[in-house]
Amino acid sequence: MSNPTEYEIACGLDDRIEAAITDGIRRGQMETTRRSKQRRRRFTGVILTTVLLFTCMFTIKVSPVFAAMVREIPGLNKFVDLINNNTSDKGIQLALDNDFIQPVGVSDEHNGMKFTVQGIIADDSRMVVFYDIQLPDKDSSVELDDVSLTDTSGKKILASLSYNNSDERKQEDIREFGIQRGTIVVEITQGKSLPSAVLLKVVFKKSPLSNLDNVKRDMFAGDGENLITKDNDRGTEFNVTIPIDREKFEGLQKEYIIGETIQIEGQSITFDKAVVSPLRISLYVDYDKENSKQIFGPGDIQLIDDQGTAWKSISGSMGSLKDRQILNFESPYFKVPKTLTIEGSWFRALNKDQMSVIIDTEKGQLLKTPDEKLDLQGIEIIDKYLQLDFSLKGLDPADYMGYSLFEGEFTDADGNKHQRENLKESTTSRFSDSGPIEQHNLQYMDNKTYKQPLTFTIFNYPAYIRERYKIRIK
Numbered sequence: 001m002s003n004p005t006e007y008e009i010a011c012g013l014d015d016r017i018e019a020a021i022t023d024g025i026r027r028g029q030m031e032t033t034r035r036s037k038q039r040r041r042r043f044t045g046v047i048l049t050t051v052l053l054f055t056c057m058f059t060i061k062v063s064p065v066f067a068a069m070v071r072e073i074p075g076l077n078k079f080v081d082l083i084n085n086n087t088s089d090k091g092i093q094l095a096l097d098n099d100f101i102q103p104v105g106v107s108d109e110h111n112g113m114k115f116t117v118q119g120i121i122a123d124d125s126r127m128v129v130f131y132d133i134q135l136p137d138k139d140s141s142v143e144l145d146d147v148s149l150t151d152t153s154g155k156k157i158l159a160s161l162s163y164n165n166s167d168e169r170k171q172e173d174i175r176e177f178g179i180q181r182g183t184i185v186v187e188i189t190q191g192k193s194l195p196s197a198v199l200l201k202v203v204f205k206k207s208p209l210s211n212l213d214n215v216k217r218d219m220f221a222g223d224g225e226n227l228i229t230k231d232n233d234r235g236t237e238f239n240v241t242i243p244i245d246r247e248k249f250e251g252l253q254k255e256y257i258i259g260e261t262i263q264i265e266g267q268s269i270t271f272d273k274a275v276v277s278p279l280r281i282s283l284y285v286d287y288d289k290e291n292s293k294q295i296f297g298p299g300d301i302q303l304i305d306d307q308g309t310a311w312k313s314i315s316g317s318m319g320s321l322k323d324r325q326i327l328n329f330e331s332p333y334f335k336v337p338k339t340l341t342i343e344g345s346w347f348r349a350l351n352k353d354q355m356s357v358i359i360d361t362e363k364g365q366l367l368k369t370p371d372e373k374l375d376l377q378g379i380e381i382i383d384k385y386l387q388l389d390f391s392l393k394g395l396d397p398a399d400y401m402g403y404s405l406f407e408g409e410f411t412d413a414d415g416n417k418h419q420r421e422n423l424k425e426s427t428t429s430r431f432s433d434s435g436p437i438e439q440h441n442l443q444y445m446d447n448k449t450y451k452q453p454l455t456f457t458i459f460n461y462p463a464y465i466r467e468r469y470k471i472r473i474k
Contacts, residue, residue, distance in 0.1 A: 089314065091331035092128065095121055095278050098334045102245050108238040112136035115202065115238035123249035124193040125280040125328075127186040129242070133204065135178040142204040145235050147184055151195045152241065158189035160315070187315055190282060190326055197243050205235040252333075253277045256473050258342075265465040267291045267349060271342060274473045281311070281329040283342065289323050293349040296460045299399060301344035303329050303473070305337035337474075345468040348401070350461045357406070360453040361386060361445075367453055373462060374405075377440070385421055385444040392439040395462045405441050406456040413451040420445050 100121050107116040114134040121128045133142060149157045162185045184202075188194065254276045261270040268288035275282040281303065287295045303311040311330040332340065350370055358368035359376060366376040377389040392403060408420050421444040 089330050090309075090311065091279060091281075091329075091333065092121065094332070094334040098278075100248070100278060102248065104242055106240045106242060108240050110238060111236045113142070113204070113236060113238075115204070115240070117200065117240050117242055120242060120244070121279065122194060122244055123278045123280075124253060125188055125275075125277040125282065127188070127194060127244075128279075129184040129186070129200065130181075131184065131202075132179055132181045135180060138178045140206050141180055142236075143207045144182065144184075144202060145205045146201075146203040148201045149186060150199045150201075152197050152199060154199070157186075157194070157198060158192045160187045160189075161185070162187070187280075187328070194244050194246070196246055197241055199239065199241055201237060201239050203235040203237050249278060258471065258473060260471050262467075262469050262471070264347060264467040264469070265293075265349075267293050267295060267347075267465055269295065269347070271471050274340075276333055277331060278333045279331055280314070281331050281333075283327045283329065285325045285327060287323050287325070292352060293465065294322065294352050294355060294458075295465075296348040296350070297325055298327070298344050299346040299348060299396075299401075299464070301327065301342065303332075304341050304343050305332055305335070306339040307337065309335075309337075311340075340473040342471040342473060343469070346396075346398075346464050346466040348399075348460065348463065349465045350458060350463040355458045357456045357458065358453050359388070359456065361388070361450065362452050370458065370461060370463065381447055382444075384447055386447045388443045388445070390441045390443070392441065392462060393437075395439065396464060399462055399464075401460070401462070403439060403441060403460050403462060405459060405461070406443065407459045409457070410445070411455045413453060416451070418445070418450070 100123075101119055102122065103119045104117045105119075107114055109115070113136060115131065116133070117129055117131050119130045135142065144163050147161045147163055149159060149161060151157060163182065184200075256274045256276065258271045258273055261268055263269075268291060270286040270288070272284040272286055274284070283303075285298075298313075301313055305311070309332070311332055313327055313329050315328040354370040356368060357366070357370070357374070359366055361379055364376070364379050366374075369375075373392055373394045375391045375393070377391050380387045380389070390405060392405075406420070409417050410420060411417055
């Protein structure tokens with residue numbers, strides 16, 4: 001799985017999404033947080049009619065007929081352009097052509113701002129929320145700072161939430177009308193489902209339009225102090241209840257048993273099953289516990305249909321024992337392909353006896369590492385934290401993963417366990433025409449005395465096993 005430069009938790013739907021989300025799975029709850037809170041670029045859209053099902057067999061873009069109909073729906077018309085211009089998720093675009101929009105139109109107002117959820121696209125695997133926010137003036141924008149989702153009783157819904165801040169804030173409508181639009185993507189945890197209504201809480205912070213370009217610049221500068229700057233702006237909170245029409249997608253999920261095992265450089269990998277829904281395909285992959293290497297995941301995996309169309313990976317999750325992985329892909333559900341195959345040629349994997357990295361943080365020395373790719377560039381005291389700056393070199397030219405290097409827990413020389421400050425982790429990359437050149441991974445820990453040296457466990461690493469494979473799902 002791959003993705004370029006900036007990384008963090010869960011947000012957006014562009015070509016660089018794969019690694020950002022894969023790195024965001026850290027043992028189920030731990031998140032790799034890029035500087036911009038994993039603001040992935042994911043845009044999705046809306047529809048109104050089933051008449052275009054036939055058309056969907058041959059086209060991926062939102063059809064002119066559909067687009068014209070959606071433009072007549074108050075609140076949803078502007079999202080058509082966002083979908084066509086910004087989304088690269090073909091499954092979402094197909095869903096938009098097949099009567100999968102649910103108009104909502106619920107709002108909350110505070111501090112001269114009005115937050116409105118105009119509509120959603122949902123099934124039991126994903127939900128895409130289309131929102132806009134009316135700003136108090138035309139010279140500023142807002143940044144989505146926090147999102148949470150619960151059922152109507154306040155119980156947290158098990159899901160990863162992703163959102164975008166950068167591209168949506170550059171829309172001309174901000175300066176012209178004082179309106180900002182965006183999307184929130186909800187990836188439902190496997191085995192869970194959406195209730196008939198959810199409570200969405202969002203927090204926005206004001207941000208001048210003139211500062212839009214600084215986010216990316218600061219991140220690539222590797223300014224660690226910037227990453228933990230104190231922020232006295234608590235933002236403005238909005239709460240809305242979103243009704244969900246479950247009848248629209250109930251019973252549409254399909255399961256295909258695969259049960260095929262491959263061997264790559266002596267490592268056993270089993271493709272168990274695929275679960276297909278309108279908005280996502282989930283592929284269950286098992287790694288043999290007896291493997292000599294810890295497999296972190298595939299590098300170039302994709303699904304190919306009978307037309308030769310590639311359906312890209314969009315997210316993933318790893319079991320607590322790291323022997324099962326669930327990989328999520330764009331869905332060709334509405335295209336109804338005759339055949340669908342899994343194809344790829346390499347996985348990330350590291351010898352299980354090389355999974356430890358040992359560091360003396362007092363002397364600033366890296367004592368043990370899997371290989372020469374990893375180096376400790378420096379340790380710096382910032383506020384109440386120790387900032388550890390790691391570099392990765394010698395990555396494969398096809399490897400665009402933003403690496404979250406370590407598990408959240410580390411051990412001192414006395415065997416005591418400590419937690420890293422994972423919320424501040426940041427990964428940045430430099431690229432050339434031939435691929436990635438170097439990556440920097442900033443990690444943080446409390447600035448206190450530890451019995452040296454400290455041992456960290458690898459979470460993901462650029463070591464590879466290779467062999468081409470092709471497996472049929474249907």
